[in-house]
Amino acid sequence: MAAAVMHFQLREYRIEDGRLEDFVQEWRELVLPLRLSMGFSVFGPWVEEEEGSRFVCVVGYDGDIRAADEAYSSSPERHSMEPDPARLVADIRQVWLEAP
Numbered sequence: 007m008a009a010a011v012m013h014f015q016l017r018e019y020r021i022e023d024g025r026l027e028d029f030v031q032e033w034r035e036l037v038l039p040l041r042l043s044m045g046f047s048v049f050g051p052w053v054e055e056e057e058g059s060r061f062v063c064v065v066g067y068d069g070d071i072r073a074a075d076e077a078y079s080s081s082p083e084r085h086s087m088e089p090d091p092a093r094l095v096a097d098i099r100q101v102w103l104e105a106p
Contacts, residue, residue, distance in 0.1 A: 012047070013071035013103070014064055020097040021059040029061060032091040040087075041065065044078050064103075072102070 021029045030053065041048050050063035067074045078084060 011105075012066050012068050014066045015071060015075065016099075016101040016103055017063050017065060018099040018101075019061045019095045021061055022094050022096050023059060025094045026053060026055060026059040026061065029091055029094045032089060032094075033061070036087045037091055040081070040083050041078065044081070045074065046078070 019029075030051065033051065038048060045067060047066035048063055049066065052062045054060040054062075065071070065075070
């Protein structure tokens with residue numbers, strides 16, 4: 007049986023002005039544990055406060071990352087997050103990364 011291949015997604019968020027610290031705290035307490043429990047690897051986060059409160063992380067998954075991401079996004083645990091860190095996101099950029 008062939009080993010699964012790790013696939014990645016770059017996730018970059020612009021957070022509402024003055025709310026980056028709140029977002030990072032909620033992401034670490036709510037989003038990160040759920041991602042890890044669902045088999046994702048998470049690299050980062052990194053922040054850039056000078057250029058519009060940016061938050062960046064890379065999410066990896068051994069196997070079909072798109073299906074796993076859909077399962078994460080539609081999970082009852084994700085929908086029941088309170089407070090929902092997504093409320094602080096002003097803009098999002100997601101890039102599926104493929105090995106050359």
